[in-house]
Amino acid sequence: MTVYIARRAALAVLVAAGVIILTFVIAHAVPGDPAATWAGPHATAAQIAQARRFLGLNRPLPVQLASYFAGIASGNWGVSIHTHQPVLYDLATAAPASLELVIAALIIAVAVSVPLGLVSARWPGRPADHAIRAGAILGVSMPIFWMALIFQLVFSQRLHLLPVAGEYAPGLLFSNPLARHTGFDVVDALITGNWPMLGSTASHLVLPALVVAAYPAGLIARMVRAQVLDTVGETHVQMARALGIPERAVFGRYLMKLAWNPVAAAIALVFGYSLVNTFLVESIFDWPGLGSYAAASIGTLDTPAILGVTLFIAIVYVIANLIVDIVQAALDPRIRLR
Amino acid sequence: MTWYPSAAPDPGAPRDSGPAPVTAIAAPRRRAIGGQLRGNPLLVAGGAVCVLILLVAVFAPLLAPFPGDAAIATHPFDVLRPPSAQHWFGTDQVGRDILSRVIYGARISPLIAFFVLLIACLIGIPLGLVAGYFGGWLDDVIMRVTDIFLAFPALLLALAFAAVLPASLTSVTIAIAATWWPWYTRLIRGQAASVAGRPYIESCRALGISRRRIIFRHILPNSVTPLIVQISLDVGGVILTASALSFLGLGAQDPTPDWGLMVSEGQAYFTTDWWTVTFPGLAILVTAFAFNLLGDGLRDLLDPRRVMLR
Numbered sequence: 001m002t003v004y005i006a007r008r009a010a011l012a013v014l015v016a017a018g019v020i021i022l023t024f025v026i027a028h029a030v031p032g033d034p035a036a037t038w039a040g041p042h043a044t045a046a047q048i049a050q051a052r053r054f055l056g057l058n059r060p061l062p063v064q065l066a067s068y069f070a071g072i073a074s075g076n077w078g079v080s081i082h083t084h085q086p087v088l089y090d091l092a093t094a095a096p097a098s099l100e101l102v103i104a105a106l107i108i109a110v111a112v113s114v115p116l117g118l119v120s121a122r123w124p125g126r127p128a129d130h131a132i133r134a135g136a137i138l139g140v141s142m143p144i145f146w147m148a149l150i151f152q153l154v155f156s157q158r159l160h161l162l163p164v165a166g167e168y169a170p171g172l173l174f175s176n177p178l179a180r181h182t183g184f185d186v187v188d189a190l191i192t193g194n195w196p197m198l199g200s201t202a203s204h205l206v207l208p209a210l211v212v213a214a215y216p217a218g219l220i221a222r223m224v225r226a227q228v229l230d231t232v233g234e235t236h237v238q239m240a241r242a243l244g245i246p247e248r249a250v251f252g253r254y255l256m257k258l259a260w261n262p263v264a265a266a267i268a269l270v271f272g273y274s275l276v277n278t279f280l281v282e283s284i285f286d287w288p289g290l291g292s293y294a295a296a297s298i299g300t301l302d303t304p305a306i307l308g309v310t311l312f313i314a315i316v317y318v319i320a321n322l323i324v325d326i327v328q329a330a331l332d333p334r335i336r337l338r
Numbered sequence: 339m340t341w342y343p344s345a346a347p348d349p350g351a352p353r354d355s356g357p358a359p360v361t362a363i364a365a366p367r368r369r370a371i372g373g374q375l376r377g378n379p380l381l382v383a384g385g386a387v388c389v390l391i392l393l394v395a396v397f398a399p400l401l402a403p404f405p406g407d408a409a410i411a412t413h414p415f416d417v418l419r420p421p422s423a424q425h426w427f428g429t430d431q432v433g434r435d436i437l438s439r440v441i442y443g444a445r446i447s448p449l450i451a452f453f454v455l456l457i458a459c460l461i462g463i464p465l466g467l468v469a470g471y472f473g474g475w476l477d478d479v480i481m482r483v484t485d486i487f488l489a490f491p492a493l494l495l496a497l498a499f500a501a502v503l504p505a506s507l508t509s510v511t512i513a514i515a516a517t518w519w520p521w522y523t524r525l526i527r528g529q530a531a532s533v534a535g536r537p538y539i540e541s542c543r544a545l546g547i548s549r550r551r552i553i554f555r556h557i558l559p560n561s562v563t564p565l566i567v568q569i570s571l572d573v574g575g576v577i578l579t580a581s582a583l584s585f586l587g588l589g590a591q592d593p594t595p596d597w598g599l600m601v602s603e604g605q606a607y608f609t610t611d612w613w614t615v616t617f618p619g620l621a622i623l624v625t626a627f628a629f630n631l632l633g634d635g636l637r638d639l640l641d642p643r644r645v646m647l648r
Binding site for chain 1: 379380447460482485486487488489491493494495497498499502503570574575581582585586587588598601605608609612615616619620622623626627630631
C-alpha cells in the first residue's frame with residue numbers, strides 16, 4: 001500500500017511539473033513580442049530591447065523555465081493585468097465560492113444519478129431504461145451556458161421562484177453580516193446560526209448548482225449503468241441470485257459495491273470538469289468565483305491570470321485524482337497489485 | 339528488436355478501457371444488426387437527426403429564408419422582432435433573421451468537429467501505435483506526455499491555448515485538437531499492445547514480415563472498431579467545447595453565424611427578447627445530443643464491452 005501511494009504521488013508530482021511546463025510553453029506561444037507589447041506601441045527599438053532585458057526575455061529558455069518554476073514554487077504566480085493583484089491572491093479569494101458551487105453540484109448530481117443509473121441497469125432495454133439513458137445523454141450534451149441563461153429567465157425572471165444572481169441578498173450584509181470561517185457561505189451561515197443568511201445563500205446556490213450538475217449527473221448515471229451491467233455476470237452475483245437473495249438486495253448491496261470504484265474515479269474526473277464549467281456559468285449568475293475571474297481574464301487578455309487559473313485547476317485536478325486513487329486502493333486491494 | 343509484454347505498468351490502468359476478456363454476458367448481444375437497431379431506438383433517432391443536420395448544412399442556401407443574413411447585413415427597422423410568420427425564430431440585435439443564421443450555423447459546428455478529430459487522429463494514432471507496438475522507454479515517454487495532457491479537463495487546456503491565439507475558428511480548431519489527441523494515443527496504444535502480444539503477430543515476425551506491414555495490415559485494422567466508436571462519441575463533445583469557446587469570445591467573430599457566438603451576442607437582450615438566445619442554444623443542444631446518441635448507440639452495437647468515461 002505504501003509503495004502504491006508513493007508511486008501514485010510521484011506520478012502526480014511528475015504530472016504537475018509537466019502541467020507547469022505546458023503552461024510555460026503556452027505563454028511563450030503568444031504571437032507577437034511580449035516585450036514590444038509591454039513597452040507600448042511607440043517604443044523605440046532600444047526601449048524594446050531594454051524591456052526584454054527587464055522582463056528577462058533575453059535569457060535562454062531553460063533559464064526562464066527554471067525561474068518560472070522557482071516563482072511558482074515560492075508563490076509568485078505573476079501579477080494579474082486586470083485586477084493589479086498577485087494572481088495567487090486573486091485565486092485564493094475566488095476559489096472558495098467555486099468550490100462551494102462545484103461541491104453542491106456534485107452532491108446533487110450523485111444523489112440524482114446513482115439511483116437513476118441503478119434503475120436503468122435493473123431493467124435494461126425497457127422504456128424506463130431508454131428514458132434514463134436519453135436523459136443522461138441529454139445532460140452531457142447540454143451547453144450549460146445556455147442552460148444557465150434559460151434557467152435564469154424561467155425560474156427567476158418569469159416565475160420569481162429563485163434569486164437571479166449573486167451569492168446572497170445584498171441587504172443582509174448590513175442586517176445579518178456573515179462571519180467568515182470556512183469561506184463557504186452556506187457552511188459559514190450554518191455554523192454561526194445566521195438563519196436569514198443561510199436561507200439567502202442556499203436559495204442563491206440552487207440555480208447555478210443545478211446547471212453545473214447537468215454534466216456530472218449525466219456522466220455518472222451512464223457510468224453506474226455500464227458498470228452494473230458489466231458486473232451482472234460475475235460469479236458472486238450469480239451465486240447471490242442462486243441463493244435466492246432478492247434482486248433488490250443483489251443490486252443495492254453486491255452490484256453497487258463493485259460499481260462504486262469506477263464511479264469514484266468518475267467523480268474525480270467530473271470535479272475538474274465542473275470547475276472548468278464554472279467559467280461558463282459563474283459570470284451569468286454573478287458568482288464571485290474562479291469562473292468569473294477566468295472569464296474576466298479572458299475578456300481582458302490577461303495572460304498571467306489565465307495561465308494562473310489553468311495551473312490552479314490542473315493542480316486541484318491532479319490532487320483530486322491522487323486522493324481517489326488512494327481511496328480506491330484502500331477500498332479495493334486488487335488495485336494495489338496492478 | 340525486443341518486445342516487452344504488456345510494456346511498463348500503466349498508471350492509468352484502472353481507468354483504461356482497453357479490450358477486456360469476453361465473458362458470457364457479451365454473447366447474447368451478437369444478434370443481427372437489424373434486430374439490434376430495433377432494440378435501440380436512441381441510436382436510430384440520433385442517427386436520423388444527425389443526417390438531418392448534415393442535410394441542413396449542405397442545403398443551407400436553399401433552406402434559409404434570408405441567406406444574406408448569415409453574413410454582414412443590417413435591417414435597422416426589423417431589430418429584435420419576436421418570432422412571426424416571416425421570421426420564425428425572430429430577429430437579432432441588428433435585425434438579421436435568426437432562423438437563417440441558425441441554419442447556416444449547421445455548416446460550422448460539424449466542420450470544426452471533423453477537422454479537430456482529423457488532426458487528433460493524425461497525431462494520436464501514430465503515437466499510440468509506436469507506444470503500443472514497440473513498448474519500452476518510448477512507450478513510457480509517450481504515455482507520460484499523454485498523462486500530462488489528460489491532467490487538464492479538455493475545455494481548460496483548449497481555453498488556455500485559444501486565449502493566447504487570435505480569436506478565430508481556426509484557433510478554436512487548433513486549440514481543441516491540441517488537447518484531444520492524447521485520448522486517441524491511449525486508445526490505440528491499448529489496442530496495439532494487446533494485439534502485439536498475440537501469437538499470430540509473433541508468427542508474422544518469425545516469417546520476416548516487415549514491421550511496417552505488421553503495423554498497417556494487422557495491428558491498425560484491429561483498432562478500427564474502437565476508433566470509430568471513440569470518434570462518434572467525441573463529435574458531440576467537440577461541438578460543445580467549440581461552442582463554449584465561441585461563447586467566451588475566443589472563437590468566431592461577428593458576422594459568422596456560429597451558434598455559441600449567437601448565444602453570447604443575444605445574452606444582453608435576453609431578458610426582454612427571449613428568442614435571441616433560445617434558438618441558437620437549442621441548435622447546439624440538439625446537435626450535440628444527436629451525435630452523442632449516435633455515438634452511444636454505435637458503442638453498444640459495435641463495442642459493447644467499452645466503458646464510457648467521458
